Amino acid sequence: MVATINKDKCMYCGACTSVCPFMALELRETSIHVYSDKCTDCGICVKACPVGAIKLIPGGGKE
């Protein structure tokens, strides 16, 4: 399972990137980049997200 960002919901605020212990998420100007090889399926980012824009999906999504 890999963290997957729902682009329609994402505010690009960086709450998820702040708490990820593995630097698997990176906030860019208008995207959150997911390094799927670094993601450990821990779900911390899912809880941190203020708008519920992150899900853990097998293999990860496109964005």
Add this chain to the structure above:
Amino acid sequence: MKYDTNWDVIVVGAGPAGIKAGEELAKRGLKTLVIDRKQEIGAPKRCGEGLSDRWIAISGLEVDPTWARQRINGAILISPKGKQVWIDTEKIGKGGGYIIERKMWEKFLAANAIRAGAKFMLKANVHDVIKEDEYVKGIKVNYMGDELELRSKIVVAADGVDSRIGRMAGLNTTLPLVEMDSGFQYEMAGVKLLDPNKMELYFGSEIAPRGYIWVFPKGKDVANVGVGINGAHDKTARYYLDKWIEENEERFKDASVIEINAGGIPVTSPVEEFVGNGIMLTGDAARMVNPIHGGGMGTALEAAGMLADVAKDAISSGDVSKEKLQRYQDIWMEKHGDEFRKILKVRHFFEKLNDDQLEAIADMVLKGGLTPDVLVDLGHGKGLTQIIKALIKASPSAAKFLMGFLKG
């Protein structure tokens, strides 16, 4: 724009911490570049935009209506059952402040930094630090499509709560989930305010678990309406804010949204290490955030002078080692270390109170058993003992639970 590739100091992050650091460094004669990945300074905000007079004085800016949106002279604290505790902070000698327009304010700040000699580079995404012989020596950055290597004697990480620069340099800036508040906010127009010169703060486990809802006026009927809740909570911050707005339909039926904001708010201790070889952290990246209310602009502004003094001294002496830069952290901790420890204790106490106990505190203030200034002082880590003693009197059944905090 063309940019030099060699600098005395490169500051990553053009928020209040980075901009002010840029100004103070330039004032000391250091060739300084401030970089941000965004294409506009000041936006998007992740902030309720409250700034007290004390911090405005430190910012170096004259109050200007372009950014000083609404004068604030106090707060209204609202208990879980809706009791209102009005505090006129100006009348009781605790000062006031403004709700500001951050995108304007930060541009004013940046203009001052530029007048002092700092340069700015926007739309520049730093993807790595240059590290040689255990020292940070610069950054690798993509500036509008061009890959650049920029070198400096010191890199300042002012890249906010999600600081990657600190982590790339080997400092532990990862924020534990339970030490973060998840924040969500609407800026709204057409809102009915209790008082356009007072901040409204709503408490309660159903309203905002381990946090609060705020209404910060930006005009007669304009306000930042936001919530911060425990990051580890299952439901989202947005859920709690939408629910509360629905439940208060009377006040919001003519209102609508003009901006949406979100963000993570560190509510914990500062990071363990502010510095490494050739690197210094400041602002939210160092978690210089008051853990009771989550405000971080003032401390970020104040840190700039401390940082610049130490950076200037280190660069002049040709020694930018961790040991040399450590004095910056020592100066900051000397000023705020003890205060922040006490504030965090206040926070941990309030996190454990149930709604009845919050209600009891409101009752005590309203009936004269506690003076409102005690509540204001809590934000500075003072007066906790007085509150606990008053609570023990009010609810003897909870005495044992409350006594525990007196010992700790």
